[in-house]
Amino acid sequence: MINSKEIAKIAGVSRSTVSRVINNYPNVPQKTKEKVLKVIREYNYRPNFSAKVLCGKKTNTIGIFVVSLNPQGENTFKVNLFQNFYFGNTVDALIDISNANGYYSLVQIIYKKDGVSKLVDIFAENRFDGGIIIGLDRKDPVVFDIARVGLPFVLIHYDEEYLLKNLPEKSKVGLVNSMDYEAGVQATEYLISLGHRDIGFISGRFTNYSTYERWRGFLDVMRKNSLEIRKEFFIRGDYLLYKTEMELKHLIKAGKLPTAFIVCNDDMALVTINVLKSNGIKVPDDVSLISFDNNSLAEFSTPSLTTFKLPVYEMSERAFNIIVKLIEAGKYQEKTFVYTMPMTLISRNSCKAVR
């Protein structure tokens, strides 16, 4: 590849001038500009990216990081991003939004293990102007190590209080959450309003922001209504389909079911429907189901799912806007942006009033 030195030589100017033309500096006469531009076009010259960055130019790149501990054992890599509603859609939205706004996107999936600390390393390499991180545990302290690197980043789904309390001074950090506590409250109240009193809960991972918050909401409402929270109606699904299936089968065998389940995502709800169905239990006639996400199947399953829409696209947009603000603020401003976005109940056919 040709470099600026040669371009300069051919155009009969110095490298400084070539640089000035490329970077659109004002004090280059039109004539010189055209002369240089002509050579650039002719030789298809493109300034070397690394050299530019090394001189302190921006990378124009957003780092997108998906932290995904691997439940099937540490040997299996692959997240199956493309089968995961939350990760897949967030990454896709983030890429799309970044690109549409003139930023490159560098995507990196962290397959846990040593991975999370590797996050710090990647930030220290200075490959991007700012990062967006999803999939971290709600209180993963790696965040503070990353903050110390100095590059701005925004978190999607993380504990707000814990973050703000422990963030080092002068951190450039953003946070985007969904209103999972409120959704948990609303889900429980909705079921109660339908006459349900025996309400079960199929959880995701409790290290996870959303699961934790929804569970809190559930507990608060159950207690407020003096409803018993029965241990046997709690299923630790951990967002894993085989686990959900296994534990649910146990419960069915044990003989007693709640009249409704709050399920921490649509995928587990879909499995729940199937397992119940194959045991002769009807949804929603025998058991009601309310879940979260509103994934692409929610509308098409039988019955269709009553679920809370996770505003993935809107959250991604917000995260992108914050990171850009943080990047542009440069060294002159430190601020922490926090947004919490509403989830919407989409009422379909998996819930029914209890007789």
Added chain:
Amino acid sequence: MINSKEIAKIAGVSRSTVSRVINNYPNVPQKTKEKVLKVIREYNYRPNFSAKVLCGKKTNTIGIFVVSLNPQGENTFKVNLFQNFYFGNTVDALIDISNANGYYSLVQIIYKKDGVSKLVDIFAENRFDGGIIIGLDRKDPVVFDIARVGLPFVLIHYDEEYLLKNLPEKSKVGLVNSMDYEAGVQATEYLISLGHRDIGFISGRFTNYSTYERWRGFLDVMRKNSLEIRKEFFIRGDYLLYKTEMELKHLIKAGKLPTAFIVCNDDMALVTINVLKSNGIKVPDDVSLISFDNNSLAEFSTPSLTTFKLPVYEMSERAFNIIVKLIEAGKYQEKTFVYTMPMTLISRNSCKAVR
């Protein structure tokens, strides 16, 4: 951020030695190594990425490029990657596979217009070791400009003959296609075997490899069976749902329908079902539908779709393997790899034998 010079100073060695330790050169005594490593850890030092690349080190990054001309007018950016089965899943798979194998992935969506030529520029910036490109027209000549840059790349879905004929010498290029011609043949033969003779075709874009090939297959079989290809049964859907809907409505209004349609993707097939349904026409009783992709809804629609599975994941894996081979071959080998992967007919409920 601390740099190698300071690390060297603190550790009491030269930058050369720091570099040797980092890059695991063999001729560093254990003791020196440990001394340096200790300082590196203590100060959380990470070699600057751009500086490394500028010295000729690899970027360890795969560039992933999605070319998506924007049908809704040039002002609308956003591809809605996450709603697009083909693009979304391919990108996700590519990211996943790259990351799992130790490569970063730099993703860039090209929103056409000036975009395609911008592709050449990005390749010239030397930000990644090799690229994978999807979404290009089956004969987009930009490929040859990119090839001239010298970085290896692999194309997904491109005209093989045209590519091989026009590629400059010493190109490091790969190509991964699916057997769309064969699928087109098989789809048509299948419908004929069910007794259909009036077969319509709802096309994607003809500049697109898959549409073109499937159409060729369709034509060949229809001719071989001396079946009439009726112009009025051809709908140019262009992969656009509103267009498919509009043209189909025209056709319905005109009064005469084929007994079966070959539809160039599941999304258009789903729309077709809806439009027919709302006009009192039943699938598959009145009209059979066979499509391509096997997207996540294909199984759940009513009726479920008989469709050809596009092996997105397998194709992505293949593309990744090729690009790695090409990268590792370095300057010493030039070779063009071409693979064409089978599509599988998944027989469900949208086709029926004609009485």
Added chain:
DNA sequence: CTGAAAGCGCTTACAG
């Protein structure tokens, strides 16, 4: 085994 020096390809004060 190890350090001094050159070089990768840019940009940016600085001087004129």
Added chain:
DNA sequence: CTGAAAGCGCTTACAG
């Protein structure tokens, strides 16, 4: 308006 020079942070022959 424009060029020579220094500098960004590494790596890598080269010499010892």
